[in-house]
Amino acid sequence: MRQIHSTAVIEPGAQIAADVVIGPFAYIGPEVILGSGCVVHHHAGILGHTVVGINNHFFPGCVIGGIPQDLKYRGGDCRVIIGDNNHFREMVTVNIGTEDGGGITQIGSDNLLMVNVHVAHDCFIRDHCILGNKTMLAGHIEVENGAIMETGAAITHFISVGQLAAIGPVAGVVHDIPPFMRAEGHPAAVQGVNKERLLQFGFTAARMKPIEDAYQLLFQNRIPLANGAEELERLYPGNPDIKALLDFVRRAEAGKYGRYRESLRTKTA
Secondary structure, eight states: OOEOOOOEEEEETTTTTTTOOEEEEEETTTTTTTOOOOOOTTTEEEEEEEEOOOOOOOOTEEEEEEEOOOOOOOOOOEEEEOOOOOEEOOOOOOOOOOOGGGGGGEOOOOOOOOTTTTOOOTTTEEOOEEEEOOEEEEEEEEETTOOOEEETOOOOOOOOOOOOOOOOOOOEEEEETTTTTEEETTEEEEEOHHHHHHHHHTHHHHHHHHHHHHHHIIIOOOHHHHHHHHHHHHSHHHHHHHHHHHHHHHHHHHGGGGGGGGGHHHHHO
C-alpha cells in the first residue's frame, strides 16, 4: 500500500508504484519513475529524468538526478537509471549524464552507497559494489561488479575500477585499478590481492592462486607487461580470471595516463 506523507511534494507527471513509501518533506520530480518497494526517506529528493527499479532505499538528504557539475552540460534530456535493491545513505548525490558523455549515469543493482558519496555525470556502477563514506567519483568512471571503495577514496575522471577490486581509505586514484587487486596510497597503486573480497564472492584458495601469481609477476616484481602476460598465459592457459585481468591491464596500458576510458574522450566528452 502506498504511503506518502502529507508534506511530501510529488510533482505532476511522476510515476510512482502502488507500494512506494515517501516520507516527510521528500521531493519527487515530474520526470521520475519509482518502482515497486522503494522507500524515500524524509528530506530526500529525486529529480530530473530518473528511472528507479524496485526495492531501492533513499535516506535523508539524498539528491538523486541533479544536473551535472560540468559546464559543458547544455540542458539536454539526460538521465539517471538505477536498478534494484540499492541503498543510498544520507546525503548521497548522483548527477544525470551529459550530452557529450552518452547522456546517462547508471547504477546497477545490490549496491551500497554510504554517507556523502558523490557520483558524477556519465558514471556506470555495476552490481554488488560498496562505496564507503565520502567516496567521490568524478565523471565518466566505470566501476565493475563487486568493487569496493573505502572511506574518502577520490577517483578522477575516466577511471575504470575492475571487478572485485578494492580501493583503500583516502586513496587518490589517477590510474585504472585492475580486477581482483587492492590499491592504496597517493597516487593509488596496487599493493596486493583483494583476498577478503574474493572470499566473500566464493573464491577458493585454488582459484586465488593464479591471481596471486599474477600480482607477483605484474605488480610486485614489475616485469614488463608483455613478459608477465606471456608467462601467465603459459602457466594458466584458458584461465578466465587471468584472461580478465590481462585484458583489463592491456586496455589500461593502451589508454592515455593508464586510463582506458580516457581514449574515449573524443567520443564521449
